[in-house]
Amino acid sequence: METGTRKKNQLIVFGSAEIARLARFYFENDSSYRVSAFVVDDAYVDADSLDGLPLLGFSQALERFPPQEYEMHVAISYRGFNRLRSEKYYQAKEVGYRLASYICTKSALWPDLDVGDNCFILENQTIQPTVHIGNNVVIWSGNHIGHGSIIGDHTYIASHVVICGHCNIGKRCFFGVNSTIRDFCSIGDDCFISMDASVTANLPPESVAIGHGAEILKPDDRRGRALVKRFFGQV
Structure with missing residues (x-):
């Protein structure tokens, strides 16, 4: 039972940008998971570690942190209109990772x-x-x-x-x-x-739905001065 619980809580995070670091923070401070490593595509490994954890290529992660023992979380933002995160999500699932x-x-x-x-x-x-x-x-x-x-x-x-x-x-x-x-x-x-x-x-x-930005009034615009006077009693 102890071994099963330990394995269930092991997690690796796909990504090395800010959102991956945030994912580690949230998982470790507000869940039962402990993050063991960061993972990126093999071609993007540019260091041995990230924030004190191993930084591995995807193929190396499969060997060191196999899907039978570790779960994965793909921590990628909206880059490429969400398609990059979608692509990596399916890549992880295809090799058997359970995605937390x-x-x-x-x-x-x-x-x-x-x-x-x-x-x-x-x-x-x-x-x-x-x-x-x-x-x-x-x-x-x-x-x-x-x-x-x-x-x-x-x-x-x-x-x-x-x-x-x-x-x-x-x-x-x-x-x-x-x-x-x-x-x-x-x-x-x-x-x-x-x-x-x-x-x-x-x-x-x-x-595409576009929001309209605020209208900016210059300091000498009479409408702006009137609004300031109305709400704050000054010009």
Whole structure:
């Protein structure tokens, strides 16, 4: 029993950039896993170690940290519109690795939450009942996912995104900070929802929704001076 528990908790992280380092931090401080090594493609091994752990090529990791004894987490961001993370996810699965998900304990979650493998879900989420989150999904900190919504595989959700109830989100989508999706919307595969975008209708695959940036008023603009006077009593 002791040996089985030890093996179950062994993890290697695919990646060597900042998100891989963060994955190690979260797994080791808020899960039962202990990270044993970082892994990259063979051609990208440029050092023997990273943050005190071995840095190995994929083929070498198969020998030293085999799938029969170790799990893997693919820690890659939205690079290549999520396709690189998707590619490495399938590469790891094909050789037999079980892909571990991380779900931060510092969130509001319900027992019926359905989450796939290799997900990375950070703190301060509000995820309502009957939500399904697919495989290889990244959900950064502080989001709201409404009841009955479905998040497709390989999607990346940045911080402070609001996805209202009963939305159906496709695969490989990207949601920028502060974007908002109205309830009952269907978002096709490979959609890019930019920062501050407000989506109120269905989007076909490969759509781009652009948010409008703030209007900047110069210091001598009378509208800006009037607003400052109204709210703060000064000009």
